[in-house]
Structures are given as C-alpha cells and as structure tokens.
Amino acid sequence: MILKAEEFQNNLEYARFMDDIDSLFSIRHRFQIPEKDGKQIIYFCGNSLGLKPASTAYLMDKELKKWGDLAVDGHFAEEDPWFSYSEDNRASLARIVGAKMQEVIPMNSLTVNLHLLMISFYKPTKERYKIIMEGGAFPSDQYAMETQVRMHGLNPEEVIIELHPREGEYTLREEDIFNTIEEHGESLALVMMAGVHYYTGQYYPLREITEKAHKVGALCGFDLAHATGNLPLELHDWNVDFACWCSYKYLNSGPGAVGVAFVHEKWANDPDVFRLGGWWGNDPKTRFKMEKGFLPAKGAQSWQMSNAPVFNMIGLKASMDIFDTVAMADLRKKSIALTNYLYFLLNDLTKFGFKIITPENPNQRGAQLSLLFKDKGKELFDYLTENGVVMDWREPNVIRIAPVPLYNTFEEVYTFAKLVENYFNQEN
Ligand SMILES: *Cc1c(COP(=O)(O)O)cnc(C)c1O
Numbered sequence: 377m378i379l380k381a382e383e384f385q386n387n388l389e390y391a392r393f394m395d396d397i398d399s400l401f402s403i404r405h406r407f408q409i410p411e412k413d414g415k416q417i418i419y420f421c422g423n424s425l426g427l428k429p430a431s432t433a434y435l436m437d438k439e440l441k442k443w444g445d446l447a448v449d450g451h452f453a454e455e456d457p458w459f460s461y462s463e464d465n466r467a468s469l470a471r472i473v474g475a476k477m478q479e480v481i482p483m484n485s486l487t488v489n490l491h492l493l494m495i496s497f498y499k500p501t502k503e504r505y506k507i508i509m510e511g512g513a514f515p516s517d518q519y520a521m522e523t524q525v526r527m528h529g530l531n532p533e534e535v536i537i538e539l540h541p542r543e544g545e546y547t548l549r550e551e552d553i554f555n556t557i558e559e560h561g562e563s564l565a566l567v568m569m570a571g572v573h574y575y576t577g578q579y580y581p582l583r584e585i586t587e588k589a590h591k592v593g594a595l596c597g598f599d600l601a602h603a604t605g606n607l608p609l610e611l612h613d614w615n616v617d618f619a620c621w622c623s624y625k626y627l628n629s630g631p632g633a634v635g636v637a638f639v640h641e642k643w644a645n646d647p648d649v650f651r652l653g654g655w656w657g658n659d660p661k662t663r664f665k666m667e668k669g670f671l672p673a674k675g676a677q678s679w680q681m682s683n684a685p686v687f688n689m690i691g692l693k694a695s696m697d698i699f700d701t702v703a704m705a706d707l708r709k710k711s712i713a714l715t716n717y718l719y720f721l722l723n724d725l726t727k728f729g730f731k732i733i734t735p736e737n738p739n740q741r742g743a744q745l746s747l748l749f750k751d752k753g754k755e756l757f758d759y760l761t762e763n764g765v766v767m768d769w770r771e772p773n774v775i776r777i778a779p780v781p782l783y784n785t786f787e788e789v790y791t792f793a794k795l796v797e798n799y800f801n802q803e804n
Pocket of ligand 1: 514574599602
C-alpha cells in the first residue's frame with residue numbers, strides 16, 4: 377500500500393486504484409452502510425457512532441428467541457449461556473488494546489467506569505493530591521474529575537491542572553505535557569487524560585506520559601474513547617495503571633453500548649486495592665454462597681458489580697467478530713493511508729479559509745481530522761449533508777471527519793474532498 381503523500385494523486389482513478397489494492401476492502405461488506413435517496417451515504421462519523429455490523433440483528437434475534445424459549449434456563453443454555461457473557465469478549469478486547477485478558481472487562485458505560493476507577497486510583501493525600509488532565513476535555517470527563525475531587529472535600533480549582541496549547545496553537549506540545557508533569561512532581565497524584573482528544577483529534581504519547589507520571593510517583597490513567605479500535609495500543613507493556621472507553625465509537629457496538637475498563641494486572645490482582653463491591657466482582661468460588669464479606673476476584677472483573685447486560689454484549693460480540701479478523705497493525709496502516717490521503721486533498725483547499733487543526737504527523741493522530749472555519753463552516757456542513765455526507769459539527773466552528781479504516785474507502789475520501797471543492801468554487 378502506498379503511504380507517501382508525494383505519491384498521492386488527486387483523481388478518481390487513483391482513489392479507486394487504492395481501493396483495489398486495499399486488502400481490508402471487503403470488511404466494508406460486513407457493515408450496513410446507510411442510504412439517502414437510494415445511494416450509499418459517505419459516513420465519516422464513526423468517531424461518534426460506529427456503523428452497525430450486518431450480523432448484529434441476527435445475533436440479537438437469536439438471544440431474544442433464547443429468552444422466549446428458555447427463560448431463566450438461558451443462563452445455562454448449551455450454546456452461549458448468558459452466565460458467561462461477561463467473559464466472552466475479553467480476549468478480543470484485550471488484543472485490541474494490547475492487554476492481558478484478565479486486565480479488561482466490559483461493563484457499565486464509560487463515565488460510570490471512569491468514576492469507579494477514580495475511586496480506586498485517585499487517593500489524594502495532603503502532599504499528593506493534584507490531577508493533570510487535558511484542557512477542553514470531553515464534558516463528561518471534566519464533570520467526573522470535578523466531582524471526584526469534591527467527593528474528597530477538595531477544591532477542583534486547586535487540584536486540577538489543565539494542559540492547554542500555547543498561544544496561537546491548537547494542540548499540545550509533547551514537551552509541555554512532560555514538563556507540567558515534572559513541575560508538579562511530588563504534589564501530583566494522577567495524570568488522567570484522553571488518549572485521542574475528541575475535538576482536535578490529537579493522539580497523545582501515552583507510553584511516555586505514563587513513564588513520566590510514574591517517574592514522579594504519580595499514577596496514570598486514560599480515557600480511550602477516541603483511541604480504542606482507532607489505533608493500536610499496548611496498555612500492558614506501557615504500564616498504564618487503568619483506562620476506560622466506550623464501545624459505540626470505533627468499536628461499532630451500537631448506541632449506548634457497554635463500556636470497557638482496563639486495570640493493569642499489578643493492581644487488578646491486588647485485593648488491597650479498594651474497589652466498590654458487587655456480586656459479579658466477587659471471587660466466583662464464593663459468589664453463590666451468598667455469605668458476608670466481599671472477596672474480590674482476580675483481574676479487572678473484580679470491578680464488575682452486576683451480571684452482564686446480555687443484549688448490550690451482543691452488540692459488542694458482533695463487532696468483535698469483525699475485529700477478530702484484522703491485525704491492528706494492518707488496520708492502522710490503512711488508517712494512516714486513508715487519513716493521509718484526506719489530509720493531502722484537503723490541504724490544497726485550505727486556501728478557501730479553513731485550517732486543519734489536527735496534527736499533520738500521522739503519529740500524532742488517528743483517523744479523525746478536525747477542520748476549523750473562520751466562517752462558512754456551517755454553510756459547508758449543510759451543503760455536505762445535503763449531498764449525502766454524515767460528519768459532525770462542534771460548536772463554535774469545527775467539522776470533525778473520521779474515515780474509518782474498517783468501512784470507509786479512498787473513493788469516499790476523494791468524493792468528499794471534491795464536494796468541499798465544489799462548494800467553495802460555486803461560492804466564489
Ligand atoms: C464519547 C465520550 C464519552 C461519553 O461517555 P458515556 O459515558 O459513554 O456517555 C466520555 N468521554 C469521552 C472522552 C468521550 O469521547
């Protein structure tokens with residue numbers, strides 16, 4: 377596959393050639409591509425809600441039938457018993473994020489998991505109480521941090537250190553992240569950041585951030601909502617303490633689908649790390665004895681409280697069936713080519729008055745590009761929508777587009793750029 381920008385060509389034949397040589401192209405057929413006026417739309421919104429795998433409905437139906445036919449006996453059905461549903465997707469999830477199976481667990485939803493993990497890993501003391509996070513974080517993360525800090529009777533203004541881009545810049549400089557960690561050194565309890573920033577699309581150097589945080593004696597956790605399924609991760613080897621993400625963005629598990637938590641085995645197997653208890657987090661050996669005394673199981677599953685939301689898990693299963701067929705390195709290779717191509721085509725059009733604020737360096741971004749407009753942004757957005765493109769608008773003036781390597785094509789990227797060009801040409 378051709379990766380170098382200087383070899384990219386701005387024509388349809390070239391885009392189709394790229395699709396022809398794309399070894400992952402056929403995976404697109406495993407998804408339902410929405411249509412508008414009988415034509416497939418260009419869906420560049422997989423960073424917000426992934427497309428529906430074609431198999432989800434069948435799998436869902438099968439479980440509905442099981443419920444109808446077997447009722448409570450479905451828990452121990454011969455085929456896919458509900459009892460073990462919380463175990464089923466762990467191996468697939470672990471591979472996607474570079475973890476051991478025992479370190480990941482699908483449960484609850486993202487923000488809930490963030491709170492549960494903060495309860496375990498944010499333990500402020502008089503000396504060590506600060507949290508470093510990215511500025512302009514996703515609102516849920518901001519609220520979670522703020523209220524966690526308040527729960528300890530502390531003042532968020534004094535505790536939360538936000539990282540902001542320098543004057544006139546849009547994304548963080550890596551050295552500024554590292555220096556801030558060092559600067560707060562002994563007063564730092566936790567670095568808790570996004571993996572990929574939802575607004576700018578910047579991918580942070582997670583391994584180095586973790587290393588620096590540990591070096592000053594702090595813990596390090598990540599919200600990987602925009603990173604999981606988007607980029608290859610190595611959470612175990614990077615020694616990340618904990619992480620959480622949702623499965624409805626790049627993981628295509630359906631609206632509001634189940635969240636996932638990662639806890640590094642050094643903590644996950646330590647019964648002295650405090651976690652809130654529930655029967656599903658208890659050691660399975662004593663879970664059904666119904667006795668007093670919470671005994672956490674080994675592994676991240678000990679953070680589970682409830683039995684698995686089966687229908688939610690099926691959405692995840694349908695998606696994992698697809699991910700299981702792809703090496704993350706191959707997916708990333710295609711993703712870089714696809715988004716580099718988009719960057720190459722759009723860069724030529726920035727003369728019409730917008731800026732690509734996502735880093736140009738593919739090592740500092742995933743699939744998404746964010747376009748910042750001076751004006752006409754909303755008009756362009758409406759024009760593109762009218763012409764069958766689905767993307768997302770973020771106030772005050774950003775369009776986010778994410779060509780997803782599992783199902784988007786080079787031809788779609790080309791067609792999208794042509795539409796942008798047409799819009800500005802008819803304007804002038
Ligand atoms: C999508 C997203 C969320 C959404 O949280 P839910 O609990 O799933 O509603 C939170 N944080 C970040 C960074 C996100 O990208």
